[in-house]
Amino acid sequence: MSVALLKSSGVVGLMTLMSRILGFVRDVMFATAFGAGAAMDAFLIALKIPNFGRRMFAEGAFSQAFVPVFTETKTTGTHAQARDLVAVVMGTLAGVLSLVTLLGCLAAPVLIWLFAPGFGTDPDKHALGTELLRWTFPYLMFISLTAMASGVLNAYGRFAVPAFTPVILNACLIATVFIDASSVMVLAYAVFIAGILQFAFQLPLLLRLGLLPPPRWGWRDVRVRRIVGLMVPVMIGSSVAQISLLLDSALASLLGDGSVSWLYYADRLMEFPLGIFSIAIGTVILPALSAQYARRSGDEFSHTLDWGLRTILVIGVPAALGLMIFAGPLVATLFGHGAFDAYDVRMTMYALWAYAAGFMGFSLVKVLVPGFYARQETRIPVRYGIVALCCGMAMSLGLFVCAQWLQWPAAHAGLAAATSASAWINALLLLRRLRRDGAYRPQPGWPAFALRLLTANAAMALLLVGLSGTLETWLALGVHARGVRLAAIVVTAAAVYFGCLWLVGLRPAHFRRAQGQR
Structure with a gap:
């Protein structure tokens, strides 16, 4: 370049x-x-x-x-x-x-x-x-x-x-x-x-x-x-x-005042790391994949996709866990002041839980779709996207009816859960097709990589669970105190996560693509 x-x-x-x-x-x-x-x-x-x-x-x-x-x-x-x-x-x-x-x-x-x-x-x-x-x-x-x-x-x-x-x-x-x-x-x-x-x-x-x-x-x-x-x-x-x-x-408008806003704020929290990390990785690999396809370098094409998947897992899994485990403190710290009361915080937290469950689905789509665009194949991703969206709409309607019947106060979270499920369906369809076409062949070392990732994320999750406390505890703190505490925990969790990856043998060199793959 x-x-x-x-x-x-x-x-x-x-x-x-x-x-x-x-x-x-x-x-x-x-x-x-x-x-x-x-x-x-x-x-x-x-x-x-x-x-x-x-x-x-x-x-x-x-x-x-x-x-x-x-x-x-x-x-x-x-x-x-x-x-x-x-x-x-x-x-x-x-x-x-x-x-x-x-x-x-x-x-x-x-x-x-x-x-x-x-x-x-x-x-x-x-x-x-x-x-x-x-x-x-x-x-x-x-x-x-x-x-x-x-x-x-x-x-x-x-x-x-x-x-x-x-x-x-x-x-x-x-x-x-x-x-x-x-x-x-x-x-x-x-x-x-x-x-x-x-x-x-x-x-x-x-x-x-x-x-x-x-x-x-x-x-x-x-x-x-x-x-x-x-x-x-x-x-x-x-x-x-x-x-x-x-x-x-x-459907959200039928759930009463606040539902549209709760979904909006939760979605914005989920979109922030998605926009910074996941979209960036997808953008980086598209030119490399396009060049490799033009050269008919099938092995390099597969290696680059493999690199993208491993990189997004290293970054995305802890982000998804953090959004889910720390949903309450995040919402309370960032939004829970002024006209945004404790009830709004709790309802937004429920929606963020649901969106966080689909974070990796959204992220994987951003990495897998370039594998089709680089081959100038645009119809398949559109078709799979339509299938996933139709499934999501069916789930939205089903969960909405169930929530109304059960009189569940957090029915809006069901709509977020349907959106997350749709993302996972899309990602799995794309991955299966890339495997079937032979465009992606997993490289050696996935079991060891998965074990290292599991170890580091488990350590970080245990730390976050121990430090998160109850939502009421966070709401009782002042705005400044919440911000300081949240920043300290996020820095500590990141240090524990990357420190564990280092201890179990994962090094930056594992994510450096060969010159031919760039």
Whole structure:
């Protein structure tokens, strides 16, 4: 990998880490200022609706369709042709999304009912969600235009500005807590403003590159039609995941005030280590796997997958155990203050237990999927993902009915458990297929590796169980005392874990790939 690529990867990685840290700070401040009641539930649903569109359209189907077409035009055509493509795509995209935004704002009451039918029994909550959505829905239009601008800049090797852009949303939301924490409406205003700022932040660099022409409508343009044609199959694949998320949010809204928020905060705690470690490993191995497949180096391909699996187990298993055993102290320390009361802490803890059980499933998927993409095989992961999501939706419905029948107060945790089970199903299907195809063959030494891993994790788990104490003990401590105690225990647990790995003979050299595998 060249120095330029390394530098670009470092910039993107640094900006991504900054965004995730700010996102975590944002969630802590949300919990402190607004808690996990009806108002926060309404805002999270109002934010989730444009985010669903963003994941399926802006950062999903559109980006995957637009970037290859634009890159081809830039590479094989002239600068004027690239500039013309930007004009016609930006004009058409803005026109279509303006209409979608208008319809979304007008249909806000229907969308709130669709995503959160439980709000229908509370007119005030439904009305608040509707008002919030009319401010947050335009974010879909702005973030879609931002995704287009980011694709153009990345094609010209400009990575820093697009990578920094997500930080703007978190910064705006954090600022609102200092400006006015009396109503969640201020959060909706911040989302609207952040969408405008994120798009505007890209424009000076586009102008400097000579790629900011006057937008024009071009629905009949052959290039636009080609982009739309490429988008359709991706949107079909993405729609299943969105339907699953829609079902979970709809069921959570039927469980009463706080359920949507408890799931959100628990998911954010689980996503933090997943985003830092698991996604990073998947990103690192994809280029190596692609090069090895191109060289028809089957053994090296298998070795790299084996390296990825062992590395994610060394990092992911203790993370999953920590999230599960230390769920109560983590939630109490990070969220348990201000408007986020002891009941909210306990309910979020239950959800985190369920998500933690699926942490390794989510992590393994991030490592195994590159084994298919590197071979230019995209249909199999999509098919397995659909199977897993359908199983998860069936389990969500089943657990929801059982919880209602048994009147279980933590029914929302059942939805999290179904999501975790879905991740495990997906991971096992992917692993079985890689084994069946002969793309992955476990390398020698797995029994000894597993024994070392088991020993170190058992030692760390015993330490955490001994030091965790009861949830009431943590809630009785002050905010500062909780933070100091949590940090001390986390550092001690990490030292015990890695110290045990060293004592049982696991060395960093075991995870250094040979030069041919890089």
